[in-house]
Amino acid sequence: MVIDQNLLNELSDFYKELDKAINRIEKYHKDNMNCGKGCKDCCIDGITVFEVEAKYIKHHNPTLRNFKPVNKKGCPYLDEKNECIIYETRPYICRTQGLPLRWIDDSGNEAVEMRDICPLNEKQINVESLPQKQVWYIGPFESKLASLQFKYGKGKMKRVELKTLFKG
């Protein structure tokens, strides 16, 4: 598979910027978060990613071609210790897992801020009372990623199931 080097570079920069932004939020909560290495609750079956992220993961994990998952349930990239075997190149959706989240719901008459957090963390972290700077805002990074997909997908917003990346 030939992959555009510019895409690899732009996505790599995207993930660096994303991880920095996540670290800024995480530092407020790391002592109170129950999720982490070995926790697989968010690693469910059926996750989809933009095609650009799929290409990035495939490019950086060539040894996984035709690999066989060790677990029958959940994401196929969990190993026997429930750790992610593509962790360094995992997609956007996997990087914010566990954080307190906020987003704007403008489906009604007026825009409302919504919040949520993983059930494993909700007892220790009261997501509703946190200042905004301590909550991951869903929007800006999704837009950046969508624009990369638009650019390198020639206008097609194609999504790919994570589990299909190394089949065939």
Ligand code: SF4
């Ligand atoms: S890619 Fe890794 S972090 Fe993402 S759902 Fe699968 S195992 Fe979990």
